[in-house]
Amino acid sequence: MNSGFWAFLKKECTELWRSGRLVILLAIFVLFGIMNPAIAKLTPWLMEQMAEELAGSGLSVSAVTVDASTSFAQFFKNIPMALVIFIVLFGASLTNECGKGTLIPLLTRGLSRQAVVTVKGIVMVLVWTLGYWLCFGITLGYTIYFWGGEKMARYALAAIFPYLFGLWLIAMLLVVSVVARSGTGVLAGIVGLVAACFLFGLLPGVARWLPINLMSAQDFAVGQEEISEFARAAVVAGISGVAGYIGAVIGFGKKII
């Protein structure tokens, strides 16, 4: 694959840096990484502050113990938010170029359409990988520092599932980008897809097959669920993700720009 692949990859990386998206996204992942253990550390203090008020209304608050699991509970709770920000910042990347026609001169000079989709995908995957594990690493570092390093392998394993969901969503983003005409359309498509996942998840027995199930990795981290419960969703996400990528490449080849 050499029809302009490397040149386009270089152009995308430069643009990622110049547009400021890389900086802001990494900053957000770092912020989330710090906030997770910070909130966990603040919880007992917050509870203490609220205890008096709650006592007045008849609720008694017993001492809250905070440990590594509280910190990671925050991590798994906040990752969807980071993912949303990631999608919003990257969602319009392919449709914008089609809409403004900036791709046409490149395509006429021999850049293959396949390379366009692949490079867009690779850049998103790289940023997501870097940001996600940066966030996890920071949370992990603080957690080990404050609460010791027990069971960390299990948390690290659990953290793979939301990461996979992010990869799946990137593949879906490429598919929707081929179909949709504007950045807003892409976001609407992604929102619709996730909403459909939630709705189908209401059906008994279906939920464990849906990629969205990967986001409830917290249940695995605390030992409520076994890994097999997520394996199915991971396989479905993997297959549909690869199929989505191939479909996006074929679809983009036929798209009228």
Added chain:
Amino acid sequence: MDKIKEFLPFLIPLVIVQFGLLAYTIHHILTHDNYRRGSRGLWLVVAIVGMQFWGSILYFVLAKQEEE
């Protein structure tokens, strides 16, 4: 005082990242003349009020002019 000391490991990097992001956003706003929406004043206010990071996100998503 003890409470604050306990939180220093969080506070210092948080402050650095947040102010870094704020400075970066303001720098970006001031070095660009054309925005897709809004004006320089509006975006400066948004960036400073939404300091934690929301202001910066809004600016980069809504207002940033694509590089030519």
